Amino acid sequence: MNTTYDVIVIGSGVAGSTAATISQRRGLSTAIVDARPYGGTCPQRGCDPKRVLTGVMEAYEDAKRLKGKGISGEFNLNWEDLKAYKDSFTEPVAESVEQSLKEKGIVTYHGTAAFLDPHTLKIGEENITADKFVIATGARPSLLPINGFDHMITSDDFFELEEIPDRVVFVGGGYISFEFAHLCARLGKDVVIVHRGKHVLDFVDHEISNKLIEHTKDLGVDIHTGTEVKEIEHLTSGGYSLRVKKFDHEHEIKGDLVIHGAGRQANLEELNLDEAGIEATDDGVKVNHNFQSLSQPHIYAAGDAADSGLKALTPPAGEEAERLMRHLVDAEEQPLITSAIPSVVFTYPILGSVGITQQEAKEKRIPYEVQSRTVHSFFTYKRMNDEGAYVKLMINPFTDELIGAHVLSSHGDHLINLFTAAIEKKMTKSDLRNMLWGYPTAESDIPSFF
């Protein structure tokens, strides 16, 4: 006999754990299943371990800049200790997430889930059924048409490396490549980024990404844009040879390690979605504003596995799960999510971005005024010997409201949250200028940005 639940959630990341917790709290019998140890990408193979690594990288960089200014002696960035420190955060995650779900009364399953029909899921030898389902299976590295694709390691593998060899090549010029490239370069490795498009970090304001490119090149990272990787060959002498094409010319790039940083796609292959009658693409399960799949309203999707039109980041994953549960439990129609969603690239300097970019404003003919300037001469950055700080603000010229903010600085992660609040609350240039900020802080510089 099949065990039956009100709700079965597939995937225990931010989206799945959030949905299951709300479901159980609202009195629905709830089961959750994961093919891997519980907790999903963010705390085990994504945001959090990455932030542990880049946090130490920042401390190292600050210490280097302040050497002779109160800091003396020799210090190094050391992968072995850094990885052990990172592991001390990731190792407890699976047990603590699963335990916490169980304590709430949620039934936890282990295994790869696949639909047998629109109401039945197969997990190993067991079949379980439910009235409603939530697909929250996340994303995985995109499959690319590259001969020798399997020679690339993924971001998951990077976190588990026992050592990092001397020459590291990143395929793709997005978040993953830039964050890891900054770390590898500071670990003293030769780093190359090969990017197919014209602009790396294409979703970022180009003026700011160009500034970050300058910093990245100053670290010794070699960046090739407009360059497509065609083939990766494992050399018998050791290492890899990449055959790349730029315009009509082919070149060779060599490395000891090749890392996939060329995008992620929804993780749906193993779910047997055809059996459930669900439509999906690489961007995820097609959903409506209530996060119901278009063809099966009792099957919902959230997070990286859903084609919601929002960025594939942790905060939208949690928000989508909360909203879908409001519909699943209370049949409450959900308004479209129109909030400003900030993104942060954890290089050093840190690149924070929210709202409209200049290229987007031009393309969509949105009126704008720009205030952009280097701010390294400000006390905040001067005292830390930080020479790269840059801020760009986009203003609506008719209302004076802030509509975009792009910050490259050691405070980029914090300032961008503040600017997100300002955009959400429709604050104007004079609102920001007239606030009284704690001094001396990165925020107390804001009135001088205009």
Ligand SMILES: Cc1cc2nc3c(=O)[nH]c(=O)nc-3n(C[C@H](O)[C@H](O)[C@H](O)COP(=O)(O)OP(=O)(O)OC[C@H]3O[C@@H](n4cnc5c(N)ncnc54)[C@H](O)[C@@H]3O)c2cc1C
């Ligand atoms: C290296 C890296 C760094 C990142 N850094 C940041 C950051 O700094 N900030 C930020 O906001 N975002 C960051 N992200 C993105 C963020 O991690 C994701 O957007 C977020 O974790 C998505 O959560 P989710 O719940 O949708 O999916 P996930 O957390 O990926 O969870 C999906 C779960 O489903 C399980 N699963 C999949 N298929 C099946 C199946 N058939 N049966 C059973 N279980 C299944 C998986 O095992 C997994 O545990 C980063 C991502 C990566 C890869």
Ligand SMILES: NC(=O)c1ccc[n+]([C@@H]2O[C@H](COP(=O)([O-])OP(=O)(O)OC[C@H]3O[C@@H](n4cnc5c(N)ncnc54)[C@H](O)[C@@H]3O)[C@@H](O)[C@H]2O)c1
């Ligand atoms: N700080 C953060 O918030 C953070 C950090 C890491 C990952 N993430 C999430 O994970 C996702 C995946 O990260 P990512 O860095 O892999 O992807 P990305 O989408 O940030 O960038 C990948 C880039 O690789 C390029 N590319 C694609 N195919 C290529 C090829 N064959 N050769 C060369 N270049 C190619 C793409 O044009 C794209 O610009 C992100 O979109 C984001 O949602 C977020």
